[in-house]
Amino acid sequence: MSVGAQLTVTDMRRAARHPVDFPVIAEHHQHGDMNMHISNLSAHGFMVDDAHDIARGDRVIIRLPIVGRIEAYAIWTRDHRAGFQFERIVRLDDFLQIIDSLQPNPRLRKTR
Template sequence: MSVGAQLSVTDLRRAARHPVDYPVIAEHHERGDIKMHVANLSAHGFMVDGADTIARGDRVIIRLPEIGRIEAYCIWTRDERAGFQFERIIRLDDFMRIIESLQPNPRLRRSR
């Protein structure tokens, strides 16, 4: 008898993503500081563009408003984009505060 579905990386990608325009300096273990641009964000991870030096499996630490430093690892790359999954899920109340600080346009924010 099945005990329920286990979430996979593909399932996590279905989480609501919020468009943001957030430049960060990521800490990479081997390459040091890397400038990246976060294009969208969810409670599970984020996507960057202009990430031509990032490879699948790379780990970085970024700093987000409200929660500070958080580690993430690259789960996919395509052209100059890369998708990262956080080491831990961001709590909903913290995530909503992050979105409010990164999306000054209220029309882009989800209703509570």
């Protein structure tokens, strides 16, 4: 028997998103290294605002502060934006440290 709630993608999209301004180099299986700009981040994934060659289902590997390399896959694309879901869970304390390092202005951080 499974323990805990099994979140659907819709439920996970309700997670708090934190605005960030973080350029990253993503490793893509077909396109190789791609420059991307992460514009918001949650504990479950992130959104980029310059996803020109990304299709739904594409997998990328990015490097974030604190957690290092992490794989994610595109769950939606629209215009030049794409939303990615992390392949593994980011622990809450690690996520809070990531936000602190990527968004040093406390006024822009969401309340915890």
